[in-house]
Amino acid sequence: MFFSIVIPTYNRRPILEKCLTALEQQPLPENTAVDGYEVVVVDDGSTDGTVAWLQQTEAFPHVRLVEQDHQGPAAARNLGIATAKGDTIIFIDSDLVVTPDFLRAHSETLQQEAKHLGSDRLFTYGRVINTCNFEEPTAEPFKVTDFSAAYFATGNVAIARHWLEKAGAFDTRFQLYGWEDLELGVRLKQLGLKLVKCPEAVGYHWHPPFALDQIPSLIDKEIQRGRMGVLFYQKHPTWDVRMMIQMTWLHRVLWGLLSLGGRLNERSLAPLLQWLINQGKPQLALEVARVFLNWYNVQGVYAAYREMGRSPLT
Incomplete structure (x- = not known):
């Protein structure tokens, strides 16, 4: 070997x-x-x-x-x-x-x-x-x-x-x-x-400690991940893949509720995230940020799916 x-x-x-x-x-x-x-x-x-x-x-x-x-x-x-x-x-x-x-x-x-x-x-x-x-x-x-x-x-x-x-x-x-x-x-x-x-x-x-100036890049990655997720689903149109890429009604409801329909976002949560970072808890701040990062990902999946000329999945 x-x-x-x-x-x-x-x-x-x-x-x-x-x-x-x-x-x-x-x-x-x-x-x-x-x-x-x-x-x-x-x-x-x-x-x-x-x-x-x-x-x-x-x-x-x-x-x-x-x-x-x-x-x-x-x-x-x-x-x-x-x-x-x-x-x-x-x-x-x-x-x-x-x-x-x-x-x-x-x-x-x-x-x-x-x-x-x-x-x-x-x-x-x-x-x-x-x-x-x-x-x-x-x-x-x-x-x-x-x-x-x-x-x-x-x-x-x-x-x-x-x-x-x-x-x-x-x-x-x-x-x-x-x-x-x-x-x-x-x-x-x-x-x-x-x-x-x-x-x-x-x-x-x-990875570098989480900081607020990383958020635009992280959001862009989630949107990219959504687009590539749709390509993944094109190749393997199965329920398992839909679950992996968060292209289900369950994920829309989950992250919609957790983010209050997108109201808990990078702007509204910025003070809390910065406070956690100042307390020496950047990893916890990143986990909190995943509330809106996952919401961006789900939105990116459905936006990419619509661009393919198909009606959104429910």
């Missing part, structure tokens, strides 16, 4: 350095079935000096740099798969900092479960812990809000390369924010792949 860790990146140089440093610190036991690993960094048209920095540094001997014009993470991951040398692909994001047992945990779980099933028709899904602690990202404890029920998400997943090729890899039409990995997950599920949780393979997903 040879791992290719595929990492798309776009203007994330400071946290990317921590990400790559952690991946260089992966001791593999002598009795492991892992022959080695490489780290394939796919730069998606960064403008922050990422490429020049990687070309000049000698700190990351496992890293191979691949470049493309800015096309989004789906195209970047496909390019990473195409250029990877490994028979097993691990996807992580460039703002993820892993622990020293990361590769060992994925490899042991893959082997044990394949032996149990008598097949490699599976993938392992590691734990992702969100943190805004840049200096010591791995100091963050696991929280209830870190739980994920996703079937296939590229924040921390390992899978045999041939299953990605058989499924058709990522759909590059997903150029805006969201859903390209879960859409691939639907196709993998159709192939009968089993999700195997691997909580020992821990990655700490860093």
